[in-house]
Amino acid sequence: MNYKEAYENGINKLSRVGIPDAGLDARLLLEYVCNTSHSTLYAHPDKELTEKEEKDYEALIARREGREPVAYILGNQDFMGLNFRVNENVLIPEQDTENLVEEALRFCEDGMRVLDLCTGSGCIALSILNFSNDTKAVCTDISDKALAIATENSERLGLKERAEFIHTDLFPPKDGSRYDLVVSNPPYIASDVIETLAPEVKDFEPRLALDGDDDGLSFYRRIVNEVPEYLYSNGYLIMEIGYDQGQAVKELLEQDERYHDIEVIKDYSGNDRVVRACFY
Structure with a gap:
């Protein structure tokens, strides 16, 4: 599965359960798993995910489908331009x-x-x-x-x-x-x-x-x-x-x-x- 396919698959799964901002959440979780930036989706949509990355991404999407907040999944949240550890x-x-x-x-x-x-x-x-x-x-x-x-x-x-x-x-x-x-x-x-x-x-x-x-x-x-x-x-x-x-x-x-x-x-x-x- 390539980067764009994984992203679209994540959006579809989150949208089906009524997650607000499904596109943003799917992207943030994909960037976390692949250690990439926002530009990767546009510059390298054909980038292939490793088997581990694909498996890890599916696991995080499943957690978000269960309505666990993205900040808890990622373990951090930006506030006042600073990054804070959260759980x-x-x-x-x-x-x-x-x-x-x-x-x-x-x-x-x-x-x-x-x-x-x-x-x-x-x-x-x-x-x-x-x-x-x-x-x-x-x-x-x-x-x-x-x-x-x-x-x-x-x-x-x-x-x-x-x-x-x-x-x-x-x-x-x-x-x-x-x-x-x-x-x-x-x-x-x-x-x-x-x-x-x-x-x-x-x-x-x-x-x-x-x-x-x-x-x-x-x-x-x-x-x-x-x-x-x-x-x-x-x-x-x-x-x-x-x-x-x-x-x-x-x-x-x-x-x-x-x-x-x-x-x-x-x-x-x-x-x-x-x-x-x-x-x-």
């Missing part, structure tokens, strides 16, 4: 979350300290560190397996010395440490909504990182209530939210007199995506 223990970094990083970088100055709650793959904190100078981050997660991935990512990106990872339920121990920025992409999907999500999400991404309890706001309440013990005066809290949670999270902050300069920021699709507040 089933962490959420796949999404473009929507780049809005949170971009907003944080607007308020991040050299030498600042950042606290990243529910760090997962570490993509938020490590991206902030990568695009700033002399900053340091403390990153927390309740999952040891997620922290192992985040630590690996810090090493791969050359940021190990600037990032600390702590296993804890949301906040690090209260030792008087203060931060200039607190960022978080917490679990925010209501429990009964999770089963309505695409199979790639509900069947493969870690439920621990998705489930925001009955109304999806449980973690926001905890963060809004407790984060003042960790922020410097005039420090900022910046959180990702669901597209329909902007008003609810804004009201949580407005009801607490310790916050001001509260704003809901939209993503590039026009949906509410980030909430920012300054601590007095």
Whole structure:
């Protein structure tokens, strides 16, 4: 089987089971197996696959037919122009979350300290560190397996010395440490909504990182209530939210007199995506 035939066969199999972007997924998996680039399909469509490549490609296509996300199959995902290691223990970094990083970088100055709650793959904190100078981050997660991935990512990106990872339920121990920025992409999907999500999400991404309890706001309440013990005066809290949670999270902050300069920021699709507040 040649390269073009393998690619078309992959598209057909993925299309039959209703995979969105079947062409893109088939190409990415083929490039992974054959260690090729995007140009190979156009420059060398008659390139013959080895027996092993053909077998490996069929195996990966079968995994994708089962709705396993491509990022988990490949073991990595690009985010903010960086490449992050991912597996089933962490959420796949999404473009929507780049809005949170971009907003944080607007308020991040050299030498600042950042606290990243529910760090997962570490993509938020490590991206902030990568695009700033002399900053340091403390990153927390309740999952040891997620922290192992985040630590690996810090090493791969050359940021190990600037990032600390702590296993804890949301906040690090209260030792008087203060931060200039607190960022978080917490679990925010209501429990009964999770089963309505695409199979790639509900069947493969870690439920621990998705489930925001009955109304999806449980973690926001905890963060809004407790984060003042960790922020410097005039420090900022910046959180990702669901597209329909902007008003609810804004009201949580407005009801607490310790916050001001509260704003809901939209993503590039026009949906509410980030909430920012300054601590007095």
